[in-house]
Amino acid sequence: MKIAFHGRNFNDAARPFIESMFSELAKRNIEIQLSKTFREFLDQSGVIHHSTLVYDSPDELFNPRLLVSMGGDGTLLETISHIGPKQIPTIGINVGRLGFLATVPPERINDMIGALEQGQFKIDERSLVSIESNVDLFNGINFGLNDFTITKTETSSMITVHTYLNEEFLNSYWADGLIVSTPTGSTGYSLSCGGPVLVPHSQNFIITPISPHNLNVRPLVVEDNAVIRCEIKSRSNNFLVSLDARSTIADESTQITVRKAPFSARLIKMLDDSFLNTLRNKLSWGLDMRN
Template sequence: MKIAIHGRNFPEAARPYIQSMFDELGKRQVEVVLSHIYREFLDGAGVTHNSEATYQTDQGIADADFIFSLGGDGTLLDAVTHVGPQQTPIVGINIGRLGFLATVAPSSIRLMIDALFNGQFSIDERTLVSVRSNQDIFGNLPFGLNDFTITRTQTSSMITVHAYLDGEFLNSYWADGLIISTPSGSTGYSLSCGGPVLLPQTNNFIITPISPHNLNVRPMIVMDTCQLAFEVESRSGNFLAALDSRSFTVDVSTRISVQKEGFKARLVKLSDDNFLNTLRSKLNWGWDIRN
């Protein structure tokens, strides 16, 4: 078995679990390849990993059986870009905070490795959003798991986003910006702007305005089989376009289209991993100090 591993810095309390993970993989003679960024961090942190093989994050990894993401949801979003159309199954180990996507607790790493070897897991396929433009904004990584956003720059006033749905004019949003969210991203930026929570397998996108000038403009759910297109007006002559954690300043002459990507992200789920349980625990649903 070959496992790629990508991660970020971790709190000292997580060190024993991470060391234990590498010890267990070594005991099972797993071929491990580290992202070059994580390799540098581990060497500096004094974690023993016995792996000389690395991969460049901008080139990705093509031949691994699994990729482990050690961090929060942001780290897992990075891992999605590392595997891309290869659709390598991603194991999200939560060394971050909320962890809607990265759901394996550090204390469960050994149990997770057992589950992988014994085939006691399922694959949760998640829709990706694909962004195309006449300026090639995102290079060879024009896809994201959570959302695509158009926002004003820090120095600009409100922008106007003209939105089209399958070639038909939808609306002109006077706002700080607009979020196009997948079901996976419904618990992220879109949720904080008043968007609904969607179950992961829902075949929809959410269009969520950010601080709209017209208060009767609300989030809208559309089928993910449609194509969205956008034109932006801004006094500054530019705006920010972001795809998950990657953002760029873009000229208003840029035309952008958004649709469902042709491949998906494949997340490894263990038997006790349930989205509704995650919602209740992460959002404190039903929690009352009186109970």
């Protein structure tokens, strides 16, 4: 079995579990490949990993059976950007903070390895948002698992986002910005701006305004086969666009269309991993915070 890894730095508490994992993989003769940045971090940290194979771009991946993300949810989003249309199954080890997507705790890593070898897991297909533009905004990686966001720059005032749904005018959002979220991203930025939580396999997008000038403008749930087109006006003549963790500044001549990507992200989940359990645990639902 071949496994590729991408990750970021982790705290000292996770280090024994990471070292044990690489040792266990070596014992099982599992071939591994590391992303260049993760390999550099491991070498600087003195972590023994038994790997000589490195990839610096998605084209250099050695056709692994799966890709492991080591970090938090942001790391997993970054890992998904390495895969794209290849749809390599991905699992997240949570050595970060929240862990909505990266749900395997460090102390269960060896259990995870055994489950993967024995096929005791499930594949969770997640829809992606895709961006089309008249300029290359994200270096060809024009898809995201969580959301696409248009926001004002730090020095600009409120922007106006003229929005069309399937070429029919929807609304002109006078706001700090606008979020188009997938069901996976519904528990992220959109939620903090008043958007609803969607279960992962809902076939929808959420259009969520950020601090709208008109308080009666609310988040809107639309079908995910809809095509959303945006024209942006700003006093500074520019604005910020973000696709998951990647962002860049664009000017008013930029034309943006948002739609569902033609491929999906395939997240590996352990058999006892439940979205509803994660929702209750991470958002503290059902707990009396007064006690």
